[in-house]
Amino acid sequence: MRDTLPPQARVEIVRETYYGTIVEDPYRWMEDWQGEELQAWLKAQAAYAREYLEALPERDALLARVSELSDTTPNLSSPRMVAGRTFYLRRDPGESLAKLVVRDGRDAPERVLVDPATIEGEAHSNIDWYFPSPDGRLVAYGLSQGGSEDSVLFVREVDSGKTLDESISRTRFNAAWGGVRWLEDNRSFLYHRLVEHPPDGPLTERYFDSRSHLHRLGTDPEGDPVIFGRGVHPGVEIARQDFPSVFVTSHSDWMIGVVIHGVLNERTLYAAPRATLSDPAAIPWRKIVDVEDGVAAAALIGGAFALRGDTIYLRTHKDAPRFQVLARDLRHPDRRTVVVAEGRAVIESVQLAKDYLLIRDLDGGIGRLRRVNLADGEVEEVPLPFDGTITELNAADDSAEALIQLTSSIVSPRLYRYDAETGMLQDTGWIPPAPIDFSEIELYRTQAPSRDGTLIPLTIIHQKELKRDGANPAIVWAYGSYGYSIPLTFVPSMLAWWERGGILAIAHVRGGGEYGTEWHEAGRKLNKQNTVDDFIAAAEWLILQGYTHPERLAGQGGSAGGIPTGNALVQRPDLWAAMIMQVAVTNFLRFEFSENGPPNVPEFGSVSTEDGFRGLQIMDSYTKAKDGVAYPAVLITTGLNDPRVVVWQATKMAARLQAATASGRPILLRAEQHGGHGIGSSKRQRDEESADILAFLLEQFH
Numbered sequence: 001m002r003d004t005l006p007p008q009a010r011v012e013i014v015r016e017t018y019y020g021t022i023v024e025d026p027y028r029w030m031e032d033w034q035g036e037e038l039q040a041w042l043k044a045q046a047a048y049a050r051e052y053l054e055a056l057p058e059r060d061a062l063l064a065r066v067s068e069l070s071d072t073t074p075n076l077s078s079p080r081m082v083a084g085r086t087f088y089l090r091r092d093p094g095e096s097l098a099k100l101v102v103r104d105g106r107d108a109p110e111r112v113l114v115d116p117a118t119i120e121g122e123a124h125s126n127i128d129w130y131f132p133s134p135d136g137r138l139v140a141y142g143l144s145q146g147g148s149e150d151s152v153l154f155v156r157e158v159d160s161g162k163t164l165d166e167s168i169s170r171t172r173f174n175a176a177w178g179g180v181r182w183l184e185d186n187r188s189f190l191y192h193r194l195v196e197h198p199p200d201g202p203l204t205e206r207y208f209d210s211r212s213h214l215h216r217l218g219t220d221p222e223g224d225p226v227i228f229g230r231g232v233h234p235g236v237e238i239a240r241q242d243f244p245s246v247f248v249t250s251h252s253d254w255m256i257g258v259v260i261h262g263v264l265n266e267r268t269l270y271a272a273p274r275a276t277l278s279d280p281a282a283i284p285w286r287k288i289v290d291v292e293d294g295v296a297a298a299a300l301i302g303g304a305f306a307l308r309g310d311t312i313y314l315r316t317h318k319d320a321p322r323f324q325v326l327a328r329d330l331r332h333p334d335r336r337t338v339v340v341a342e343g344r345a346v347i348e349s350v351q352l353a354k355d356y357l358l359i360r361d362l363d364g365g366i367g368r369l370r371r372v373n374l375a376d377g378e379v380e381e382v383p384l385p386f387d388g389t390i391t392e393l394n395a396a397d398d399s400a401e402a403l404i405q406l407t408s409s410i411v412s413p414r415l416y417r418y419d420a421e422t423g424m425l426q427d428t429g430w431i432p433p434a435p436i437d438f439s440e441i442e443l444y445r446t447q448a449p450s451r452d453g454t455l456i457p458l459t460i461i462h463q464k465e466l467k468r469d470g471a472n473p474a475i476v477w478a479y480g481s482y483g484y485s486i487p488l489t490f491v492p493s494m495l496a497w498w499e500r501g502g503i504l505a506i507a508h509v510r511g512g513g514e515y516g517t518e519w520h521e522a523g524r525k526l527n528k529q530n531t532v533d534d535f536i537a538a539a540e541w542l543i544l545q546g547y548t549h550p551e552r553l554a555g556q557g558g559s560a561g562g563i564p565t566g567n568a569l570v571q572r573p574d575l576w577a578a579m580i581m582q583v584a585v586t587n588f589l590r591f592e593f594s595e596n597g598p599p600n601v602p603e604f605g606s607v608s609t610e611d612g613f614r615g616l617q618i619m620d621s622y623t624k625a626k627d628g629v630a631y632p633a634v635l636i637t638t639g640l641n642d643p644r645v646v647v648w649q650a651t652k653m654a655a656r657l658q659a660a661t662a663s664g665r666p667i668l669l670r671a672e673q674h675g676g677h678g679i680g681s682s683k684r685q686r687d688e689e690s691a692d693i694l695a696f697l698l699e700q701f702h
Contacts, residue, residue, distance in 0.1 A: 004048075006658050006667065008658075008659075009027060009659070012026065012028070012029050013026045014026075018589075018607055018613045019610045019614075023589060025590070025623070026656065026659075027652040027655050027656065028590075030648045030652050030655070031648050033646065033647045033648040033651065038651065041651070042651060045654065045669040045671065046669065046671040049668040050670075052666060053695065053696065056696065057695075057699070058699070059692065059695035063691035065496040066496050066691045066694075069436060069492040070492055070687055072435055073412055073433070074091065074092050074430075075091040076088050076089070076405070076413065076431050077089045077098065077392065077405075078129075079394055079405070080131075080394050081394070081399070081401060081402075082133070082134065082135075082397065082398075083134065083136035084136065085102055085103065085158070087101070087102050087113075089101075089127060090110070091683065096682040096684050097116045097117050097125070097126060097127075097682055098127060100113045102139075106417075113156055119143070122146075122674070123146030123674035124674065124682050125143050125144070126144055126145070126147065126682075127141055128141075128142040128143065128144050128679075129141065129151070129174055129175035129179070129180075131180035132182075133189075134182055134183075134397065134398075135186045137158050137159065138158060138164075139155070139156055140155050140180045141156065142174055144172075145641075146641045146674035146675065146676065147672070147675045147676030147678070147679065147680035147681055148643060148676050149173065149644075150643065151172050151173075152168065152169050152171065153169075153191065154166060154167055164217065165218075166218075170194040170195075171191060171192070174191060174192050177192045177210070177245050178191075178192050178212065178245020178246065178260075179192075179245070187216060188215065188216045188217070189215055190213070190245075192213075192245050193210065194210045195208070195209045195210060204593060204594070204597060205240075205598075207241065207243070207596070207599060208598070210229070211228065212228040212245050212257075213225065213226055214227050214277065225280040226280065227246050227277065227283065228244045228245070228246050228270075228283075230242070232281075233285050235285065235286075235287075239261070242260060242262070243260040243262075243599075244258070244260070245258045245260065247307065248274060249307050249352075249397060250397055251308045251309065251352070252307045252308060254271055254272070254273060254274060254307065254330050255272055255273075255274045256307060256312065257270035257272065257285050258270075261291065261602055262598065262601060262602045262603075263299075263482055263599055263602055263603045264291070264602035264603065265296040265298070265299060265482070266294060266295065267296065268289060268290050269288050269289035269295065269305070269312075270288065271333075272284055288330065288333045293316060293318055294317040294318035294517075296316070296317060296483075297315075297349075298485075298513065299485075300484055301360075302349060303351060303360065304350075306357065308352055308374075310330050311330070313325055313357060314350075317516065320341075320342035321342070321516040321517045322343065322347065322516035323517075324347070325339045325350055325357070325359065326338060326339065339357065339372060340357075340359055340372060340379060345363035346514070346516045347359055347360070348360045348361060348485075349393065351402070352395060353395035353396070353400045353401065353402050354400035354420065355374050355400065356372060356373060356400060356420035357372040358371055358372075358393065358402060358420065359371070359379075360393050364445070365485075365514065367388060367389045367390035367406070367487075368382075368384070368390075369384060369393070369404070369418075370382060380423075382418070382423070382425070384404075385416075386406065386408070388406050388408030388488065389406070389408060389487040390404060390406055391406070391407055392415075395420075401418065403415060403416070403417060403418070404417075404425070407488075407489055407490045408488050408489075408490065409443055409459070409461055409488045409489065409490060409491070409494075410438040410443050410461065410490075411438075412431070412433055412492070413490055414427055414431060415427070415428045415430050415431050416428065434490070434492055436492055436495060441463060441498050442462065443459065443460070444459075444460055445457060446460060449541070450530070450533050451537060452530070454510070454522075454534070456508065456509060456537060456538060457508040458506065458538055458541070459505070459508070460504070460547075461506075462498060462501075463501065468545060468546030468547055469546065470543070470546050470548060470549045471549065471552065472547055472548050473497075473500070473502045473548070473554075473697065474552060475497070475504050475505070475554050475556050475580075476505045476506075476553070476555050477504065477505070477506050477507065477557060477561075478507040478531075478534070478535045478555075478557050478561060478565070479509070479557060479559075479564075480509035480510060480511030480523050480534070480563065480564055481511050481512070481524075481560035481563065481604075482513075482520075483511075483517065483519075483520035484513055485508070485512050486506055493686075493687065496690075497694055503547055503548060507538035509534035509535055509564060510522040510527070510530045511523025511528065511563075525604065525605050525611070525612075526611060526614060526615045528563060531564050532568055532571065532618075534564070535565070536571070539568070550577060553575065554577060554579065554580060555579045556579075556582075557580075557581065558637075559584060559585065559645060559677065560603075561582075561584060563585070563588075563619045563621075565579055565581050566581060566584065566621025566653070567619070567624070569581075569631065570621050570626070570629075576632040577632050577633065577700045578632050578633040579632055580693055581634065581650075582678070582689075583637060583639060583642055583678060584636070584645065584649065585619075585649050586621045586622045586650075586652070586653040587620060587622040587649055587653065588617075589613075591604065591616075591649070594646040595646065596645070604616060604619060622652055625656045627660045627662075628660070629662060631665070631667070632665060633663075633667070633700040634665075634667045635670060636650050636654045636668065636669050637650070637669075637670045638650035638670070638671050638672070639672040639676040639677060640672065641675060643676060644677045645677065647671075651669065665700070668696070670689070670692060
């Protein structure tokens, strides 16, 4: 296979002119990615890549080691405490998928509620999200297949384990778009649902006109009344591409209508008395916060506000780039007080635990926690057992307790129970320490100067006593979008890389949120070249400091991480031996014309304006590839069920690089038939992808 060429793709150039600039697209036909021609080409590409990867000399050994390392300790996520019960998702060693379990008391044993491994189908099933009722007797959960995240909502009785005769389709991304909010009768809940569009309708409208509904158990969901949605209530401004959700809590007689503007972190908020749910068509929604007020959810974390009684606590960056917390009286919205002022650390989220407000901070890349006594306003630091990342923070709705999961890249996760009243923090013991020796691995943070002199934080992990002789294999990883701060999480399979003398350097590039909104804006839209420059600067710094050499250096990134990786590839092909691009967006000038494109316009822009086009042109690496350039080896991955980054983003980039490169080094397209964006992947799928990537890199570094 190594002596053969990958399957060739037909070239049919489409030329378009944007604001005087001609853009050529030789593989536009691939956007009909479910058509016979591309499906045949994609199948042949996948087979070519599979044969190449499986023949790599280190691949089998790496797969065995990665599988062993990723199977040494339970993986626990999304813990929630309700009515004395604790729920969470758990994958034990020897299992491929996480199951939903419950503990009926603090010291009670686990009981399995939902095990997707028992569900038969062509592809594996995955639990996307779950939400227990206030009394802990019922739980609503979303199931999807093959990593599609195309959730169907089901309800299960906790005591009996019986699944009720309830199923609601089109509940994709419910956790991100407001979740399932149960009412106190424990028989009704609010939820977000996509509209059923015609099969032959525009793909770009798939997520348009979604709504939040009220469902009562035992009723037909097709008749569920709309509680919050476009064109339903006078005075409520919701665009077609917005996602409306409703937040309720047992601690307030108010409900909050949340308008999520695609991937924009800033929210628009409405308020109404909960009593008006009895007449859904007449709910008197009143706007209390708009985008310019800067009330924002941290990317992939949430926590834009908390609600108790008549008071809403708001995380806002207005006049405070690293955020502050304001309190507003819903009866008198013009009255506001500062609860937590802006400080050195970035405030990432706010959450209530009875009479206390919990503040989750990011301080120089380290997760911190503070508690605010609402009675007297006193703010106190909560001492944590070690410096790391807070990956979970979930407070009980009816007590002062919270569950906190803490980890780092070289410390396995611990789950703690925190009592905000007493200040006691206790390890639950539910996640035993990983039996893996990390004593010879060190982690530290430093900084590298970017092209304009800005210092870029770097997290570097490698074996102790590493020799800086320029001969070490190294990976530079970056993301840099949405204001998302890269967490330092425990990925035990990476020990297979460090054991082989490898270095992992995480570049906290601009466009992320490590230093608040200013850091985000400095790598956004027309400033996006900063993201790329920061990534390149991190690689050059590693070389200058003697860590590695271009012949033993790789870049890696996924999804929006296609911006730094793709552009560093085409701008500095001499800097890399290999580039790994996982489910990456590369053709940004066409991204908005895919199903998940419109929600992303607030972050990246649109070709409908000249500034939007210029910004997207900076981000687009596909159209910058040039014939006859000696490109490094490239491994591009995609999942055929990916709802976030459409498959043709990968196929177009792979085809273009395969046609353009003059280096003779491999350009591979790794396609996962029953995979998506990686969120619903099985353990086997994750292990095989990790082994393929590491084996590919080691082969290129020889």
